[in-house]
Amino acid sequence: MEISEVILRTNDLEKMKEFYTETLGLSLIKNNKEDFQIAVGSSQLTFTSRDVEGEPFYHFAFNIPSNKFKEAKAWVKSIVKLNYEDGNDEVDFSYLPAKSIYFYDPVGNIVEFISRHSISRAEVGPFSQHSIQNISEISLTVEEPIKIGKKLIDIGIKERDNCELSDSSLNFMGDKSNGIFLLLNKPGRRWIFSDRISSVHPIYIKLSNNVEIEVSDTKEVVISSKF
Numbered sequence: 001m002e003i004s005e006v007i008l009r010t011n012d013l014e015k016m017k018e019f020y021t022e023t024l025g026l027s028l029i030k031n032n033k034e035d036f037q038i039a040v041g042s043s044q045l046t047f048t049s050r051d052v053e054g055e056p057f058y059h060f061a062f063n064i065p066s067n068k069f070k071e072a073k074a075w076v077k078s079i080v081k082l083n084y085e086d087g088n089d090e091v092d093f094s095y096l097p098a099k100s101i102y103f104y105d106p107v108g109n110i111v112e113f114i115s116r117h118s119i120s121r122a123e124v125g126p127f128s129q130h131s132i133q134n135i136s137e138i139s140l141t142v143e144e145p146i147k148i149g150k151k152l153i154d155i156g157i158k159e160r161d162n163c164e165l166s167d168s169s170l171n172f173m174g175d176k177s178n179g180i181f182l183l184l185n186k187p188g189r190r191w192i193f194s195d196r197i198s199s200v201h202p203i204y205i206k207l208s209n210n211v212e213i214e215v216s217d218t219k220e221v222v223i224s225s226k227f
Helices: 013-023 069-077 145-154
Strands: 003-009 028-031 035-040 043-048 059-064 091-093 098-104 110-116 134-141 171-175 180-185 203-207 211-215 221-225
Touching: 003 134, 013 028, 013 035, 013 043, 043 134, 069 098, 069 110, 110 134, 134 203, 134 211, 145 171, 145 180, 145 221
Parallel strands: 003 043, 059 110, 134 180
Antiparallel strands: 003 203, 028 035, 035 043, 059 134, 091 098, 098 110, 171 180, 203 211, 211 221
C-alpha cells in the first residue's frame, strides 16, 4: 500500500501554492483557480479552496532518505522555523527506528519529514526537495475511529502492530514494511510538536491498492475499494 493522492482543503490557496512550489520547491502538476496539485515524490498532494468552511488543518509526513536526516533538517531550517517539543526540534523514534522533524505551513498544517532507517532507501548526493520520496503518513481524524478501523481491516489495511483499535490514541493503519500509514484518530488529541488539537475536516485519500477514503463536509466517512 502506498498513498497515491491526497486532497486537502485550505482557506488560503495562494499562500499555500507559494509555500509548496517556491519555498519548498516542489513541482507543480496542475494549477486551477480553486486548486493546485504538487508532486511529493511518487505521491500527489492537492490543495483546494472549494467549499472551504472555517480553517481546516491536517497532519501529514513525507518520507526522506534513510541517510539524509541531518542534511534534510539543515535544509528545512534554512527556509522555515522548526517546531519544538520539550525543548527539542527533532525526535528519535528508536523503536521504529526513525527520526523526524516538524514544521507548520502557512495555514497551520503540521508537516513532518521522517527518515525511516530500516525502510527508506539511501541516497547519493546533497539533499533537496527532489529527495522527498512520498507521502508517508496522513491524518484521518474521524468521530468513530474504531468503527472506521474495522472497515479498513476488512479490506486488508491492518493496524501496524496488530494492536487493538483505540479511541484514545493514534491507530497506525497501513503497511509496516514500507512505512506508509493512515493516522486514524478521534478529535481532541494534540498532535506532537504542535499546539494543534485534532479535529475532523474534509479529506480525500487514494491508495495504490485502489482504495479511496473520503471524509465529507458532514463528517461522513466513505471507504470504497475497486479490486
